[in-house]
Amino acid sequence: MAKENQISLDIFLKEGNERKKIQENRFKLTKEHLDRVRHIEGFPIAKDEDIISLSDPPYYTACPNPFIRDFIKEHGKPYDPDNDAYRRQPFAADVSEGKNDPIYNAHSYHTKVPHRAIMRYILHYTEPGDIVFDGFCGTGMTGVAASLCGDRRTVESLGYRVLDDATILDEKGRPFSKLGARKAILIDLSPAATFIAYNYNTPVDVRAFEREARRILDEVERECGWMYLTQHVVDGKVQKDAKGNPIMGKINYTVWSDVFICPSCSRELVFWEVAVDKEEGRVRDEFPCPHCGANLTKRTLERATERVYDREIGEFIIRARQVPVLINYSVGNKRYEKKPDGYDLELIRKIEEIEIPYWYPTDRMPEGYNTEQPKVSHGFTHFHHFYTKRSLACLAVLWNCFRFRNRKITSRLLYSFTSLYQRVTKMAEYRKGGGSGNIPNFYIPSFNREPNVYEVCKRKLRNIITALIAMSLCHSQNTISTQSAGQLHQIKSSSTDYIFTDPPFGGNIMYSEMNFLWEAWLRVFTNNKPEAVENKAQGKGPREYQELMEKCFAECYRILKPGRWMTVVFHNSQNRIWNAIQEAILRAGFVIADVRTLDKKQGTFKQVTSTTAVKQDLVISAYKPNGGLEKRFHLEAGTEEGVWDFVRTHLKHLPVFVEKNGRAEVIAERQNFLLYDRMVAFHVQRGVAVPMGAAEFYAGLKQRFPERDGMYFLPDQVVEYDKKRLTVQEIEQLSLFVTDEKSSIQWLRSELSKKPQTYQEIHPKFLRELHKAPHEKLPELSELLEQNFLKDDNGRWYVPDPGRQSDLEKMREKALLKEFAEYKEGRGRLKVFRTEALRAGFKACWAAKDYKTIIEVARRIPDTVLQEDTTLLMYYDNALMRLEE
Structure with a gap:
């Protein structure tokens, strides 16, 4: 019997090892695999052997992953x-998740959303096992969040409760999700980003890694x-031990200072010696030259x-001269x-003269926007110029x-190495009182802090081990x-269940430039041709940026299930970038259902209504209409029934009731003017004439849908709203930004809805809220x-009923089109104009299929105005597309 068992065991082991070999060969990354994906946009710049060496197939490749289709086939649920x-409904709750988390802090990156915040969205929108996609994954926080949705302790730390059957209850005890890991597909153009993401999202033997790391250190x-x-x-004297030998200390860091030339002598x-007030630890604005006494400033x-x-x-x-000015060291x-x-200066000279016996990068810095400063100011043209010898x-x-270690251990070691980033370069700014400032955008400070590299690595290693232990709580292989x-x-249409992404925004951050220092070590570089940024060095302006983002969102739309x-x-404070993102999302086919702002002081998300007043980070919730609506719209396009x-x-996809601190919020998307805007955008993006004006739409809305607190609902939704409305004391009104004619009318409508008011009553309030744009030809308040x-018999202005509103709308539109005709017939640039007249004119031209006029007039207004107005931009972009067809 024992002999038979041994034979069976031998067969079992043999067959198992054979299968293992087949699997390993199946997922081994070869040059043949690379040839199959080499044509895919964004294939990195590197030798094939370096791509293969960095990769860990099938879960991670430093190139387009040829195994994604297998991943979806194994884990996905067909639509x-x-x-x-x-x-x-869209996730409309407040979110407050700080960045003081060991996982978040394990490895730096230029922008990161805390994984704990992302978990709330994933839990709301998905079920266990669903596939989550992030096309701009950065360090892979979306993948970490997807995995940790399966860890009970982490989920409960968000303030939720998990029942024995894995049901998750929200803060008010309502079931809304299930405990269980989700699967993530993470994509980024940057090899540095995907390498960091891989290490965040792949399990490792933490203790084995720790032992190896400490041994190497x-x-x-x-x-x-x-x-x-x-x-x-x-006191200027070298201290000696009992044997008469100098007592040696270990350097913690050395401060280096720029050297300048006095224009007088x-x-x-x-600079350290002449400009720094050592007692107060600050740089003086003015200081005397120690040689000639001339009064100087840094400029x-x-x-x-x-x-x-x-x-x-x-x-x-030729490089900028820098000298060491301070050494911080420890004895015991x-x-x-x-x-x-003298000892220190001789040591530095000796190190400068040695030839380093190991490989390190010496690549030339890429031509770019951020990389110009160190070239011009300090003569840093190559990688190694950013480090002391x-x-x-x-x-x-x-x-x-x-x-040269086990693959996963090696990757984690290199991950630890890359986590040091700027703090070991000449970009690390010295700050009195400890620490160093990591300066973005390749800025070289006047005082930089050269640390003891292996001591910095030791400290960083402790943080990474803590993070790895936290990440090992629940690892779902992404x-x-x-x-x-x-x-x-590699991704089939309608195959992913949810998308969470944090894309690049205009010229905020040049990722391919900023990631150069990482990628030079990895020997795999970003192919920045499809990089979605505004960058003069790359020949990309606002138009190119928007086109690239449209292409990305179109792919997101394709792969997402209806x-x-x-x-x-x-993240961007420029209105034109916000409008470009909205336009890209809408042109891809998505419908925006909710927008919230991140209050950086409070760390919470709040609702925002103005699409032209971007001062904080925004969170946009958009949905892909199901196939039923698209099919029906194809038949009903341009008809009244298609509108309703x-x-x-759309109303089905909007939140019904949002409460905060015992107050109900007005849900912006349920207001008539935003419902009208969404309806118009849905038609225009699909190349269809809008069949009704605003007044007719508002009247029809009033007839067909119940209204509460200025918001419109479906019949079953209003029942839910009424019940919940009874549980709060008051409703929190939205603040409107009054910048142009449209927002002025919205503000007046909101104000006069409270009570009828005379001109004298409303005029001072209106002036307080008014922040008119320089180009805007805004009518007087009376007009x-x-x-x-x-106006009633007592001279008080009030909001007319829908029937009268339609007549007013027609009169107003006639006046606006008359003014647009003057713009149309004129020549030269339009410097001051009535934006509402342009909107009305573009709408009329669109209905008449006069795309040429839209383009000609649009090109006569300032480009910044066009880029910052969502309606004008929508008509212009779609008119361009129609003419090109």
Whole structure:
């Protein structure tokens, strides 16, 4: 029997190992795989062997992932329109999740949304096992959030309650989700981003990693420790031990200062010595030249330079002169500071002369927007110029020790290495009182802080181990791909269940430039041709940025199942970028259902109504209409029934009741003017004439849908709203930004809905709220009242009923079109104009299919105005598209 068992065990092991080999071969990344995806947009710039070396297939590839289709086939749920019962309202609750979390802080990146905040969205919109997509994944926080949706303790830490059957209850005890990991597809154009995301989203033996990391750090300290020794000095005297040998301290960091030239006497000045108030720890605005006494400011100084031979590139270079001015060191557990002495300067000279025996990058800096400053100010043209020779030597030792280990251990070690980022470069600013400032955009400060590299790595390692333990709570294997989100050939249409993404916004951050320092070490670089940014060096302006974003959102629309949701986080203070993002989302086919702002002081999301007043981060909730609406609209397009079919469908997707601190919020999207705007956009984006004007729409809305507190509902929704409305004391009104004629009318309508008011009563309030744009030809308040409202016998203005409103609308539109005709017949640039006249004229031209006039007039107004007005931009973009067809 034992013998038979042994034979069975041998067969079992043999067959298992054979299957394992087949699986390993199946997912081994080869040059043949690369050839199959090389045509996909965003394929990185690198040698094939470096891409293969960095990758860990099938879950992560440093190129377009050829195994994504297998991932979806294994984990996805095919879309079945006949049996699809999915229904969700937009996530409209407040979110307050700070950044003080070990997972969040394990590795820096230029922008990150805390994974705990993303978890709330994923739990709301998905079920366990659903596939979540992020096309601009950055460090992969969406994947971390998807995985941790399966960890009970983490979910409960969000303030939710988990029942024994895995049902999740919200803060008010209502069931809304199920406990269980979701699967994530994470994509980014940057190899640095996807490498970091892979390490965040892949399990590892934490203890094995810790042992290996500490062993290597000890090795590096033995090899490089001599570079960070300094003589202990007290009152100018070198301290000695009992044997008469100098007492040596370990350097914590060295401060380096720029050197300038006095414009009066042409002698060199060490900026640290002449400009810093050592007691107060600040830089003086004015200071005297120690040589000639001339009164100086930093702006009046000329930078001192030096000509040195750069053996890495084999030529002489001119660089800004910097000198060490302060050393912070430790003897035992006590810290000291001193000015560099002869020993220290000789040590630095010796290190400068050595030839580093290990590989390190020497790539030339890319031409770009951010990379110009260090080139111009300090002569930094290549990678190695951003490091002192000492830091570079120590990093080279670390990198080469980290490279040759078990794949997953190696990846985690390199992840730890890249987490050091700017703090080990000359971009780390010295700050009195401890710490260093990580300056973005390749800015080289006048005082930089050169740390003890392996000590920094030790400290960072502790944080990473804490994060890895937290991440090991629940690891659902996700899949990661390095490519453009504008070409997702590996993902089938209607195959993903939810999208959460934080895309780039205009010229906020040049990711391909900022990631250069990481990618030079990884030896795989971003292909920035499809990078969605505004960047003069890349030849990309607002139009190119919007087109690239449209392409990405169109792919998001294609791969998302009908009726499902996309959440977009937006960080930019420019209205034109906000409008470009909205336009890109709408042109892709999505319908925006909710917009909230992130209050940075409070850390919460609040509702926003003005689409032209962007001052904080925004969270956009948009849905892909289900196939039923699209099919019906195709038959009903341009008809009154098509309008009301859209409105009914849209109302289904809006939140019914939102409460905060015992007060009900007015839901902006349920107001008549925003419902009208969404309806118009839905028609125009699909190339269809809008069959009715605003007044006719408002009247029809009043007839067909119940209204509460200025909002419109479906019959079953209003029952729910009325019940919940009884539970609160009052309703919180929305604040409107009065910048142009349209927002002025909205503000007046809101104000006069409260009670009829005379001109004298309303005039001072109106002036307080008015912030007119410079180009806007805004009618007088009296004219706005006469064209849009009615006056009673007591001289009080009030909101007319829908029947009278229609007559007023026709009179007003006639006046607006008359003014538009003057613009149309004129020549030259329009500097001051009535934006409402342009909107009315564009609408009329669209109905008449006069696309040429829309384009000609649009090109005569300032481009900033066009980019910052969602309605004008919508008509212009779609008119361009129609003419090109």
